[in-house]
Amino acid sequence: xxxxxxxxxxxxxxxxxxxxxxxxxxxxxxxxxxxxxxxxxxxxxxxxxxxxxxxxxxxxxxxxxxxxxxxxx
Amino acid sequence: xxxxxxxxxxxxxxxxxxxxxxxxxxxxxxxxxxxxxxxxxxxxxxxxxxxxxxxxxxxxxxxxxxxxxxxxxxxxxxxxxxxxxxxxxxxxxxxxxxxxxxxxxxxxxxxxxxxxxxxxxxxxxxxxxxxx
Numbered sequence: 001x002x003x004x005x006x007x008x009x010x011x012x013x014x015x016x017x018x019x020x021x022x023x024x025x026x027x028x029x030x031x032x033x034x035x036x037x038x039x040x041x042x043x044x045x046x047x048x049x050x051x052x053x054x055x056x057x058x059x060x061x062x063x064x065x066x067x068x069x070x071x072x073x
Numbered sequence: 074x075x076x077x078x079x080x081x082x083x084x085x086x087x088x089x090x091x092x093x094x095x096x097x098x099x100x101x102x103x104x105x106x107x108x109x110x111x112x113x114x115x116x117x118x119x120x121x122x123x124x125x126x127x128x129x130x131x132x133x134x135x136x137x138x139x140x141x142x143x144x145x146x147x148x149x150x151x152x153x154x155x156x157x158x159x160x161x162x163x164x165x166x167x168x169x170x171x172x173x174x175x176x177x178x179x180x181x182x183x184x185x186x187x188x189x190x191x192x193x194x195x196x197x198x199x200x201x202x203x204x205x
Contacts, residue, residue: 026110030113031115
């Protein structure tokens, strides 16, 4: 969603949610955590080519390794 | 199968190792995506978060691990065969205008996910014909 207007982000999110509601399985690669929070039940957090955590955004926000990955890189 | 057992995910990735040469850039990635579920791969820049997806599709080099669709092993299957199984892919593009984004969504539909999507006006956008 990077570089898109907020309006277009919302429109795309609505389309993706409708696809989801129709039973489509969607795997998205996304950097914008607000979008991830609105769209995704499960988030796989990666850093340096490895999975460092998996869960809901609420769960991941509390994980130290995820915070470190975003802050330290 | 007992009722308590989890259903087979639409996409199951196990132990994925992949890169763009013989050198892996992702190692040991597991991902499950169920029908009617949106799963995100997130991470800071340089996390190699796109590589598992591109490796599933055969764009990046799959060096190890397995990929299954609805329980069927599709590891290493060519993209055109994955498309026939209903797999779609909308790649990241550097500059996006409204029509091209929605064309990207059409691409997903053309590859078999759905036959139509709602337009911004509330009517239905028809899916463009997929590759024959």
